[in-house]
Amino acid sequence: MADRVPLPGSILKKTCCIVVFVCALHLSVTLVYYLSGQDQERIIHFFFQSHTTSPTTTSETPELRTPTGSNFVMVAPQANPVKNELGTKANNLPPCPETPPRLVGPLKIEFNQPVTLEEVKDQNPNVNFGGRFTPNDCIALQKVAVIIPFRNRDEHLKYYLYYMHPIFQRQQLDYGIYVINQDGEGTFNRAKLLNVGYMEALKEYDYNCFVFSDVDLIPLDDRNLYRCFNQPRHLTVAMDKFGFRLPYTQFFGGAASFSKEQYDKINGFPNQYWGWGGEDDDIYNRVTIRGMEISRPDGLLGRCRMIRHDRDDKNADNPERFNRLAHTRQTIDSDGLNTLTYTVIRTEKFDLYTKITVDVGSPPR
Ligand code: BGN
DSSP states (O other): OOOOOOOOHHHHHHHHHHHHHHHHHHHHHHHHHHHTOTTHHHHHHHHHHTTSOOOOOOOSSOOEEOOTTOOBOEEOOOSSOOBOTTOOBOTTSOBOOSSOTTOOOBOOOOOSSOOOHHHHHHHOTTOBTTTEEOOSSSBOSOEEEEEEEESSOHHHHHHHHHHHHHHHHHTTOEEEEEEEEEOSSSOOOHHHHHHHHHHHHHHHSOOOEEEEEOTTEEESBTTSOOSOBSSOEEOOOEEGGGTSSOSSTTOOOSEEEEEHHHHHHTTSSOSOOOSBSSHHHHHHHHHHHTTOOOBOOOTTTTEEEEOOOOOOTTOOBOTTHHHHHTTHHHHTTTSSGGGOOOEEEEEEEOSSOEEEEEEOOOOOO
């Protein structure tokens, strides 16, 4: 058996010195790199990634993907960093799950207790100025602009914000609420206001999904997802005022969602429906003329409540609607987004929503 040759003291000493030197060098380089701050996040995320399954976000533009066997349109997480409420970049967050985990199902919706905007604000501390919200623990699957046609309905708007902000947050949407207020006392034009909302919201953010909703309609179940699907989606399919069912198969009124592509494909909504009725049927026609179908939640999930109210002034039945409806095929390309004209009177940002007051003109004589 060979005896171990003990290292001479000087060699041992030298080796120790080299090891200590290398360690010190490594420590100081790491420290300088870290304190320079440039890549602090990368270092932090490097550590976190070993515990999470963060996606790699390589595409600049979000793309719409349709997973097989589902009618969900899923939007890939965006590569652009999203700011959470702490103002820090959150581009290494995972995408939000397809089924939001904090949904509660059936909801109690009542309109007998008055609500104030202060209490709505207090109850929704994560909603940002202008009515914007982005989940801070995941990247939302879609960027949703909620567009509400409006005039003199402040009481209804309070209920809308009171009920819908928590629902949209539980649905993990990256969303903004836009109230499009028709200026003046002229004849109301719901569909044109919706077109205006689409245009104005896009000037603020690259929304890829649009929910168009009346201000007086609240879903009775938060599993009715207010986001976009691979076909235009009718969201309010079982209203209490119609006995929780569709009043007719083609009914497309109340609230609906369109992806940007779907909306562009139908040239938006018609601008020439002045007064009550028919514009939602025209939109239905546009969808089918362009070869799309209406997607809907089932009748139980799609239940919703409407706030009872009298018909607004200056929103009498539109006598032209029957004639217009018979000609959607002729007007789809000549009346819509491509012919939209309006003047923004003012844009106001409130804590819980953005209000855009607009002159939409008046019906031709
Ligand atoms: C329909 C209206 C819709 C309205 C529903 C529900 C028309 C067009 C003439 C056939 N359509 O009758 O706009 O949403 O009732 O109220 O009036």
